[in-house]
Amino acid sequence: MPLYRSHGIADPAKLTIVGWSYGGYAALQSAVLAPDLFKAVVAIAPVTDLETLKAESSGWSDEALVRHYVGVGPEVREGSPAQNAAKIKVPVLFVHGTQDANVGYAESTLMAAKLKSAGGKVQLITFTGLDHQLEDNEARKRLLKESDAFLRAATTH
16 A cells, blocks of 8 residues: 555545646656556646757757756657656646746647647646746736646546
8 A cells, every 4th residue: 555545644536746847847757657646737847858858958058968967768758758648647737938948838838739649638828928937926826726726626526
């Protein structure tokens, strides 16, 4: 029996995962690797495809570092949620600003399209003109309000 259930930490019927930036990537990849564990995913400004991440770093000071850490080979595809979208069985909410210089907005649109093509339930909230941090009070309020509604809907039986 999983630890969270045996210790009364979480209700497995309502277990969801939320992450921002790398955390958004981790949330999506968790849904790829454990497709029956979570009931929904919220991914805010997530990395979704490691090849795209390498391409985005081109010309930036961290380009060599990103290429080194991402690497080459089958693990790049295996570690890219967008390349494994068909394995995700739960609804996914994406939140992303169009001016994100850390993780391009196209990462969310790519993943959303892949999930839709695989028959998945997807919602994308776009914040035009905002960056990776979504530094706008109204945007943050909307992010929290819509994430809450999304997660509640996904875990209501």
